[in-house]
Amino acid sequence: MTDIKPILERALANVRLTGEECTALLESHDIAAIGSAADEIRQRRHPDNVVTYIIDRNINYTNVCNVVCTFCAFYRRPGTPDTYVRTIEQICEKIDETIELGGTGVLMQGGLHPDFGIEWYEDLLRTLHAKYPAFQLHCFSPPEIHNIHLISGLDYEKIMQRLKDAGLYSLPGGGGEILDDEVRKRVSTKCTTDEWLDVMKAVHRVGLRSTATMMFGIGDDVSHRVKHLQRVRDLQDETGGFTAFIPWTFQRENTALGRRIKDEPTGVDYLKMLAVSRLFLDNIENFQSSWLTQGLKLGQVALRFGANDMGSIMIEENVVSAAGAHNRADEKMLRYLIREAGFTPRQRDILYVPVNRQSSSRDDFSQSQPLDELTVAIAD
Numbered sequence: 168m169t170d171i172k173p174i175l176e177r178a179l180a181n182v183r184l185t186g187e188e189c190t191a192l193l194e195s196h197d198i199a200a201i202g203s204a205a206d207e208i209r210q211r212r213h214p215d216n217v218v219t220y221i222i223d224r225n226i227n228y229t230n231v232c233n234v235v236c237t238f239c240a241f242y243r244r245p246g247t248p249d250t251y252v253r254t255i256e257q258i259c260e261k262i263d264e265t266i267e268l269g270g271t272g273v274l275m276q277g278g279l280h281p282d283f284g285i286e287w288y289e290d291l292l293r294t295l296h297a298k299y300p301a302f303q304l305h306c307f308s309p310p311e312i313h314n315i316h317l318i319s320g321l322d323y324e325k326i327m328q329r330l331k332d333a334g335l336y337s338l339p340g341g342g343g344e345i346l347d348d349e350v351r352k353r354v355s356t357k358c359t360t361d362e363w364l365d366v367m368k369a370v371h372r373v374g375l376r377s378t379a380t381m382m383f384g385i386g387d388d389v390s391h392r393v394k395h396l397q398r399v400r401d402l403q404d405e406t407g408g409f410t411a412f413i414p415w416t417f418q419r420e421n422t423a424l425g426r427r428i429k430d431e432p433t434g435v436d437y438l439k440m441l442a443v444s445r446l447f448l449d450n451i452e453n454f455q456s457s458w459l460t461q462g463l464k465l466g467q468v469a470l471r472f473g474a475n476d477m478g479s480i481m482i483e484e485n486v487v488s489a490a491g492a493h494n495r496a497d498e499k500m501l502r503y504l505i506r507e508a509g510f511t512p513r514q515r516d517i518l519y520v521p522v523n524r525q526s527s528s529r530d531d532f533s534q535s536q537p538l539d540e541l542t543v544a545i546a547d
C-alpha cells in the first residue's frame with residue numbers, strides 16, 4: 168500500500184494531485200488522515216466557519232422516461248399505468264408551499280419524455296418565471312437537455328440560450344453518475360460521458376452555473392472514480408462554471424441493478440470519496456454532504472470530511488427515496504446538526520449567496536422532532 172503521507176502533504180501545500188495520487192488515496196484505509204487533510208482545506212476555503220444549507224424543493228414534472236437506467240426506481244415507461252405529468256397548477260402549488268417555508272428556489276427534473284420538445288420546457292419556465300420572478304429555477308439535468316436535442320434537433324448551446332431566456336436560473340448536475348462510458352453503458356442508455364460534459368460546457372458558455380455530481384457503487388472501481396474526478400476538474404479548469412460537487416452512493420432498493428450488485432459502498436467509502444474529492448478538485452469551492460442518502464448522522468460527520476454545505480431541507484424528493492433513501496430533515500434539524508458539528512449555520516441560495524431571512528423559531532430545536540423519528544419519517 169502506498170504511503171499517503173507525502174500525498175497529503177502535497178495537497179496541504181496546495182500542489183495539485185495527480186490521478187495516481189488520487190488512486191492511492193482512494194485505495195488507502197487511513198480515512199482519519201485523509202479526512203483531516205480535507206477538513207484543513209475546507210477551513211482554508213471557508214475560513215468563516217460557516218456551513219450553509221438551502222431551502223428548496225425537488226419537483227419531478229414527469230416520471231415518464233424513454234431510456235432505461237438499471238439503477239433507477241423512479242422512472243415509468245411511456246404508456247404504463249402509473250405515469251404522470253404534473254400540471255402547472257400542481258407545480259405552482261408546490262412552489263407556493265416552498266415559499267411559505269422560506270424557500271428560495273426549486274430543483275425541477277423529470278424523466279426523458281419522448282414527446283417534449285424545447286417549446287414545452289420554454290412554456291413551463293416562462294409561466295413560472297412570470298409568476299415568481301425572484302424564485303430561482305434550478306432545472307433539467309444534462310440527460311434532459313440531451314433529450315431536447317434529440318427531439319428538437321437543436322445544439323446544446325442554442326437550447327441553453329433559449330431556456331435561459333425563458334427564465335432558467337441554473338442547471339443541476341444530475342445524471343453524471345460515473346463519467347466513464349465503460350460503466351455508464353453497462354447500467355444506462357442515457358447520454359454518454361462526452362455528451363454530459365458537452366451539455367455542461369454549453370451551460371457555462373451561455374453564462375449559467377451548474378453543480379456536478381457523482382453517484383458511485385454502480386459497478387465502478389477506483390479507476391472509474393478517478394477518471395470521473397479528472398473529467399470534472401478538467402472541465403472546471405476550462406469554464407469555471409461548477410458551483411459545487413456532490414458525491415453520493417447508489418441507493419439500491421427497488422432497482423434492477425440493486426438485485427444484481429453484491430457489494431455496496433459503506434459509510435467509510437462515502438466519507439473517503441467526499442474527502443478525496445475535496446483534495447483533488449482544487450478548483451471547486453463547495454462540497455455538499457449528502458445526508459439524504461447517507462442519513463443525518465453520517466451527513467453531519469461529512470462536515471468534518473471536506474463538506475461545507477448541508478444541501479437542502481428537501482421538502483419533497485421522489486427519485487432517491489424511490490430507491491430506498493428514507494431520510495428527512497427540517498430546517499431546525501439541519502441547523503442543529505451544523506451547530507453541534509461546531510459551525511455556524513447559514514441559509515444560502517442556489518448560487519451559494521447568503522439569504523437573510525428573519526425567522527424567530529428556526530433555532531428552537533425543542534419544536535423539532537427527535538433525530539431518529541425524523542430519520543424514519545418519510546418511510547411512513
Ligand code: SF4
Pocket residue numbers: 232233234235236239240241242277278279310355357
Ligand atoms: S435515472 Fe433519469 S434517465 Fe435514467 S431511467 Fe431514471 S428518470 Fe430516466
